[in-house]
Amino acid sequence: MLEEQDVQALLEKVLGFSKATQTEVLFLGTDRSLTRFANNYIHQNVAETNTAVNVRAVLGNKIGVASTNKLDDEALRDVVERATAIAKVQPENPEFKSLPGQQAITPVNGYSEDTAAFGPEDRAQGVKVIVDRAVATGYESAGAFETTVQQVAVGNSLGVFANHVGTEAEAHVVVMADAGGSGYAQRVSMDAGNIDFEALATEAVEKAGKSRNPVELPIGEYRVVLDGYAVGEMLQYLAFMGLSALAVQEERSFMNGHFGEQVAAESVTIYDDAFDPEGLPIGFDFEGVPKQRVPLIERGVARTVVYDSFTANREGKANTGHALPAPNTFGPYPTHLMMAAGEASREDLFRGIERGVYVTRFHYCNIVHPVRTLFTGMTRDGTFLIEHGELTTPVKSFRFTQSILETLAAAEAIGKQRMQVRDYTTVVAPAIRSSKFNFTGLTQ
Amino acid sequence: MQDLANTALNIALQLGATYADARVMERTVESISVKNGRVEALSSSVDSGFNVRVIVNGAWGFASSARMDLKEAQKIAGQAVAIARASALVGGKSARLSVLPPQRGSYTTPIRCDPFTVPLEEKVGLLLKADEAMRSVKGVSIATGNMEFGRERKLFASSEGSLIEQTLYDSGAAIVAEAVGDGEIQQRSYPNSFGRQAGTAGYEFVEAMNLPEHGQRIGEEAVKLLTAKQCPSGTMTIILDGPQAALQVHESCGHPIELDRVLGMEAGFVGKSFLTTDKLGTHFRYGSDAVNIVADATTPGGLGSFGWDDEGVPAQRTDIVKNGIFSGYLMSRDTAPELGLSSNGCVRADGWNRLPMIRMTNVSLLPGDWKLEDLIADTAEGLYLCTNRSWSIDDRRLNFQFGTEIGWEIKNGKLGALLKNCTYTGITPEFWGSCDAVCDDWVVWGTPNCGKGEPMQVMRTGHGAASARFRSVQVGVGKWGE
Numbered sequence: 003m004l005e006e007q008d009v010q011a012l013l014e015k016v017l018g019f020s021k022a023t024q025t026e027v028l029f030l031g032t033d034r035s036l037t038r039f040a041n042n043y044i045h046q047n048v049a050e051t052n053t054a055v056n057v058r059a060v061l062g063n064k065i066g067v068a069s070t071n072k073l074d075d076e077a078l079r080d081v082v083e084r085a086t087a088i089a090k091v092q093p094e095n096p097e098f099k100s101l102p103g104q105q106a107i108t109p110v111n112g113y114s115e116d117t118a119a120f121g122p123e124d125r126a127q128g129v130k131v132i133v134d135r136a137v138a139t140g141y142e143s144a145g146a147f148e149t150t151v152q153q154v155a156v157g158n159s160l161g162v163f164a165n166h167v168g169t170e171a172e173a174h175v176v177v178m179a180d181a182g183g184s185g186y187a188q189r190v191s192m193d194a195g196n197i198d199f200e201a202l203a204t205e206a207v208e209k210a211g212k213s214r215n216p217v218e219l220p221i222g223e224y225r226v227v228l229d230g231y232a233v234g235e236m237l238q239y240l241a242f243m244g245l246s247a248l249a250v251q252e253e254r255s256f257m258n259g260h261f262g263e264q265v266a267a268e269s270v271t272i273y274d275d276a277f278d279p280e281g282l283p284i285g286f287d288f289e290g291v292p293k294q295r296v297p298l299i300e301r302g303v304a305r306t307v308v309y310d311s312f313t314a315n316r317e318g319k320a321n322t323g324h325a326l327p328a329p330n331t332f333g334p335y336p337t338h339l340m341m342a343a344g345e346a347s348r349e350d351l352f353r354g355i356e357r358g359v360y361v362t363r364f365h366y367c368n369i370v371h372p373v374r375t376l377f378t379g380m381t382r383d384g385t386f387l388i389e390h391g392e393l394t395t396p397v398k399s400f401r402f403t404q405s406i407l408e409t410l411a412a413a414e415a416i417g418k419q420r421m422q423v424r425d426y427t428t429v430v431a432p433a434i435r436s437s438k439f440n441f442t443g444l445t446q
Numbered sequence: 447m448q449d450l451a452n453t454a455l456n457i458a459l460q461l462g463a464t465y466a467d468a469r470v471m472e473r474t475v476e477s478i479s480v481k482n483g484r485v486e487a488l489s490s491s492v493d494s495g496f497n498v499r500v501i502v503n504g505a506w507g508f509a510s511s512a513r514m515d516l517k518e519a520q521k522i523a524g525q526a527v528a529i530a531r532a533s534a535l536v537g538g539k540s541a542r543l544s545v546l547p548p549q550r551g552s553y554t555t556p557i558r559c560d561p562f563t564v565p566l567e568e569k570v571g572l573l574l575k576a577d578e579a580m581r582s583v584k585g586v587s588i589a590t591g592n593m594e595f596g597r598e599r600k601l602f603a604s605s606e607g608s609l610i611e612q613t614l615y616d617s618g619a620a621i622v623a624e625a626v627g628d629g630e631i632q633q634r635s636y637p638n639s640f641g642r643q644a645g646t647a648g649y650e651f652v653e654a655m656n657l658p659e660h661g662q663r664i665g666e667e668a669v670k671l672l673t674a675k676q677c678p679s680g681t682m683t684i685i686l687d688g689p690q691a692a693l694q695v696h697e698s699c700g701h702p703i704e705l706d707r708v709l710g711m712e713a714g715f716v717g718k719s720f721l722t723t724d725k726l727g728t729h730f731r732y733g734s735d736a737v738n739i740v741a742d743a744t745t746p747g748g749l750g751s752f753g754w755d756d757e758g759v760p761a762q763r764t765d766i767v768k769n770g771i772f773s774g775y776l777m778s779r780d781t782a783p784e785l786g787l788s789s790n791g792c793v794r795a796d797g798w799n800r801l802p803m804i805r806m807t808n809v810s811l812l813p814g815d816w817k818l819e820d821l822i823a824d825t826a827e828g829l830y831l832c833t834n835r836s837w838s839i840d841d842r843r844l845n846f847q848f849g850t851e852i853g854w855e856i857k858n859g860k861l862g863a864l865l866k867n868c869t870y871t872g873i874t875p876e877f878w879g880s881c882d883a884v885c886d887d888w889v890v891w892g893t894p895n896c897g898k899g900e901p902m903q904v905m906r907t908g909h910g911a912a913s914a915r916f917r918s919v920q921v922g923v924g925k926w927g928e
Contacts, residue, residue: 041539046506046508049508049526050901051513065485069489091567095484144712175714370835404924
């Protein structure tokens, strides 16, 4: 990682090489290590040190983007020249107004020295705790433990300068028992020292034991309790389907025509908050714009979506600080998606369910129809029948094909505990109980 | 490049590695996206670095860096060895490699026109022309076009004496028309959805697509889909077009034949495979007699074609399913010995900073004799489903569900009403067992976005496929309110 004055000097040097009307430079530094285990031993163990310099050159309203992962002057001059040459050859884009200007950024702490100092032996010790528990129970474990130090720095010719060094530690495990039993657990934290490997192993081992000898349950619509892992993944897909201003502007979002309307139960509040310490805090986006807390669905009512500079300028709206790195055809994205906790204890979530299904996690979800918020996927690593408010029998994994908003509209209770879940993105979510979830298939 | 690799190998061996290999790689990518008459994104990236992979005390270690000097090569080799020693702390099996005689040579993708020499204006112009054709259709809300070109230079050296240099090119493009209506969104893509159709080829591959000629047609289809009939629910005969058959092969055959997945090495992430090792050589029926599948890294133009894999094993062809019988896996040097076999050259890394692992090469459904029009004429009732829109499959690759962009009813051997929101689902061996016809309209389709591994690697794979017919398939999954 570069010291703040060094990264600022680097960005200024690159900006100095540019003769474009406006120029933006994004620096990314990565130190990532990942220890992967399967069959109760470490089979893959990797480390990566990388940098990237991404230059966005603006000529009038024509934009070119180029990147390199080399930091010598020759490479930096070349990347500026490539970005400028690309900008020159393209037609005007009158919808582009300007790169963002300088704004005050609230400092956040997203860095842990513990995580940065974690070495391969430390990771192996964490993994060993899990493996030893699996071996002691006669089960098989597979998973990974990753520690990352990531630097993001942005500068532009309008005076923007922002620098953040953050850390992330993530560990997950699938424990596999005999007789078709399996259980999953994951922990995500800024601080690797906060990951309790004993608790992680216990959670997965217990689920694996309880899910042995699953029975086949008929497909159909059930009342469900979705654990935080499943809710987090579901919300991630909801975001993919249309919590971005670009999707709304192109009228392909489920939010179109429904702002101000009740789209979910009153107990459902979904927002993006990069400052919440339950997530992985950062103060600005990939354009160096300060992050705003954005209410997306508030007490069930569709409120707003997230913006970057292009979509904000196009619509005359405030930029919420949700740009992804240029060139970005995906549009702005809620990178710190969260669902507000409710008041239900774990027992409350199951109470009153005469016959329902408890889903501990999903597997391989995908969008079927974005406007209908219809998605499909499998349940995995522990699906259980709920009878008279109690978990009674493990059941075989289902395929589901379900509208996310329908499930959120039918939410009956929201858990008071939240967990940070990482799939493609990181989401903080509680468990929920919903009266509508459509299981459409079974696997063998 | 060679100095860097040799330095790393020497240090690794001095520090106690019993095996070491090094890869020095540089990938250059040019990417163009247009949307609604404007250039949405135009970028050029150059990414280079090197990695060192070692076995120490029977355990693996891997380290990589973007900094390419001899001092860094020494440091990274040392880091790889330290990581391998840490791996050994948790015990487990000792890594064993299948025998490989030292490999020496070079390979360059055969191309007619280097895509990096074609002026950007020409490429942008071609996409904008196709964009205009799509937007000439009233009702098209979003027209997009994409092109991407890659050039990968890589050097592989191993402590066993292999030294290989390769330059691989890939080119791809696609256009998409989207129409938005009252609570409805529909899209049509050409030649394929989800990014692009791609191959190891030059710019000639993109020119041959004739993108502008197809713009109006897909625009019209997208608009018609808004008011088309909803796909019916039930069990019926379906015919898949080539692109959808290719993704069906990718998900339900390509992934479950990865031997690392079969052996549980991916169990903590995407899962295992129903094609367990007891099914090899025991006449396990994967599909009907009509189903023949090969993995072939020598397929001309295939997106998974190369000279040697990233362990230095020569590109080759393996029977995967022969007349419906499961016949082989995709293997690496450290998994093949588990079956008493040698690697069949299926290992790749998606960059200098990623561990080489088993990846699909070109896993292809071999063509049959049927003409598509004859197959439709031979089908009394069913659905003709084209171009993927959605996919999902379980953690053993058995229960799958796909959606397609468009479908047509087949009635009495003729295509009938247009259908929207088509989905179908099944169980892999039952589904392939119901395949009773494969057509001769065989094309190698590229899947440029195959995800696997942790950290995630996105690989370019190829799939030769043709239209094919399947009986008694469940279609129209879920509640559609119609």
